[in-house]
Amino acid sequence: MAVTGNNYHSQIWESWSSGSATSTTACGVDYNAQDAIWSQWTTTSVPMTSDGTANNYSYTTNVDQELIWINWQEEYQQEFIGGTANVTITTDEQNQVWYNWHDRKVVYVGDTFKEVRQTRRERLKAKRQKIRGDKLAEKTRRKQLFATEVKRRETIAAESKARELLEDLIGEEQMRIYKETGRILVHGDNYDWLISNYQHQGGAKVDNYFELTRNVKIQRIEKDKIVDLCVAHKHDHEKKRIPISDQVIGFLLRVQADEENLKQTANNRGSHDLKLPKKYAIAS
Amino acid sequence: MGELLILCSKGDHKIQWDQKKSDSIAIAEANFNELSKKKWKAYSVKRTGSKNKLITEFDPALGSIIMVPPIAGG
Numbered sequence: 001m002a003v004t005g006n007n008y009h010s011q012i013w014e015s016w017s018s019g020s021a022t023s024t025t026a027c028g029v030d031y032n033a034q035d036a037i038w039s040q041w042t043t044t045s046v047p048m049t050s051d052g053t054a055n056n057y058s059y060t061t062n063v064d065q066e067l068i069w070i071n072w073q074e075e076y077q078q079e080f081i082g083g084t085a086n087v088t089i090t091t092d093e094q095n096q097v098w099y100n101w102h103d104r105k106v107v108y109v110g111d112t113f114k115e116v117r118q119t120r121r122e123r124l125k126a127k128r129q130k131i132r133g134d135k136l137a138e139k140t141r142r143k144q145l146f147a148t149e150v151k152r153r154e155t156i157a158a159e160s161k162a163r164e165l166l167e168d169l170i171g172e173e174q175m176r177i178y179k180e181t182g183r184i185l186v187h188g189d190n191y192d193w194l195i196s197n198y199q200h201q202g203g204a205k206v207d208n209y210f211e212l213t214r215n216v217k218i219q220r221i222e223k224d225k226i227v228d229l230c231v232a233h234k235h236d237h238e239k240k241r242i243p244i245s246d247q248v249i250g251f252l253l254r255v256q257a258d259e260e261n262l263k264q265t266a267n268n269r270g271s272h273d274l275k276l277p278k279k280y281a282i283a284s
Numbered sequence: 285m286g287e288l289l290i291l292c293s294k295g296d297h298k299i300q301w302d303q304k305k306s307d308s309i310a311i312a313e314a315n316f317n318e319l320s321k322k323k324w325k326a327y328s329v330k331r332t333g334s335k336n337k338l339i340t341e342f343d344p345a346l347g348s349i350i351m352v353p354p355i356a357g358g
Contacts, residue, residue, distance in 0.1 A: 154294065161295025165350075169329060169336075233353045240293035242353060250291060250352040253327040257338040267357040 155243070162245035169249060178248075186252050188259035194219040194226070195251045197244045216247040218266060225273055231266035288312045289350045290319065301344060309344045316342040316351070323354040 167175040170184060178184050183196040196217040220227040233247050242250070254262040288299040299315055301308040316326060320340070328346045329336045339349065 158293060158295040162291075165289065165296055231355050231357050233355050235353065242291050242293055243295060246291040246296065249350065250355070253329070253336050253338075253350060253352055254325070254355070257327050257336050258325060262355070265355050265357050 158243045159245055162243040162249065166245045166249050166252075169252065184248065184252065186255040188255045190259060191263075192221040193251070193255045194221060195248050195255075197248060216244065216251060218251055218262075220263070220266075222271075225271045227271040228269040229266035230269045231262070286312070286344055286346060287348050288315060289348065290315065291350065291352055296350075303344055312344070313342045316349070319351050325352045325354070326350070327352065 163175075166178070170178070174184055181196075183194055186193045186195060194217075196219070216232075218229045218231055220229060231251075233242060233250050235241055251262070286301045286303065288301070290297040290299070299312045301312040303309070320326060326339050326342075327336045327350050328339050328343075329348050329350050336350075339346070342349075
């Protein structure tokens, strides 16, 4: 019988693997099973049996056998067809099986079949562990991304809410200026105050939620100079920082209703000449 | 209807009270007192532009109160 189709090869492999007593692994055949299969192929030409039913093929010539082997080895690279696992075996392993089948006199100089299987098991185990590790790392990474995204959205929502309240307090026109410049000018009983959420050294626009500074900058205006102050809100009742526009609200209220306390609490960080854009210059 | 706005990390936490319902007033007052003990400042506010007032005692007749965390000099 000529052996030309791939179906034969897969059938052989399937019979070979599933016909053995230890078919849960890719090379799950012991020598006896291999010999029995080989014997059937080469000597008796009796149709193969794997599960008690006869297969309708047999192989009688060495050419057929070689062809089967070459095709099986080269084309299939020995996917384990008999089981669910998609496991490949190494060339050494294939050769060892082949030598056992083909000529018991051939001395195989590599690892014993048992050792090869052991090595492969360890390799597979390491591979599985790596896959598990990678999956865990990916899961952790996704969790972190999710947490970051949740926090980002919460920050935006909190800031939006704070701005609504701020607009209620200062009115549309002041809010427009605040959005445009990052500053509001508040009149206290004794001084004018600039409350700003700009970074101290330029940078973020007030409309960019993600680049907002952590602290509000407070400046007191005295005649022709601006005094830089250092003062900040402590954390809220949940030990968390309040949104930037809520901090502006806090200082706004302090300036309007508790100016002296603010003046006494804030530390003086130096002063410089008043340099506001002409548009917002304060009339002397 | 009055409201106590507590500035917090989520924007503001709003506690409302109805002057006809003493239990709602009690809840707002309890929060007011608790935060006041922690040195939070309370301001009676009138929306849009008006000057606001620092208060130290809870008054349900006030329409809107904002509570602000304490500050510290840097």
